[in-house]
Amino acid sequence: MKLRRILLVAAAGSLVLLPSTVRVDAQSQAEQFTPEYRELRRSYDEKHTPKIEAPDTVKRGQWFEVTVTIGTGGIHPSLAEHFVRYIALYKDSAEIARVYLHPVFSYPKAVFTIALDDSGNLRAVAEPTHSAGWESSKKIVVTR
Secondary structure, three states: OHHHHHHHHHHHHHHHHHHHOOOOOHHHHHOOOOHHHHOOEOOOOOOOOEEEEOOOEEEOOOOEEEEEEEOOOOOOOOOOOOOEEEEEEEEOOEEEEEEEOOOOOOOOEEEEEEOOOOOEEEEEEEEEOOOOOEEEEEEEEEEO
16 A cells, blocks of 8 residues: 555656646747748749649639649659648638648649639649748639
């Protein structure tokens, strides 16, 4: 019985130590990124700028394909040490789809099948491993 009490005290003592351990929270990790890694790049770069292929006009509620290829002047590399992590598609500011890519085995291209209720801008965002995300946009007109 005496042995049991000692173990309980020891267990309780170790639990008291846990709250005093150092924890790294998400906020402090985000502060480690420099501004050039936080902000989307909207300038042109032949290997990083997403190329959006979609019709200029679609009917309301009609499904259509949007193809996003990374690299407007050539395809972005897909190597173990440098690749595109994901391609996201937005309608104005709302994200509507995202595809995660694997290094080496994924071609930096995604095809999305979507339908829209109203006109707006489609935005493609691609995030490579060695820089901030890159963005491009295309206006889509929705008719009745």
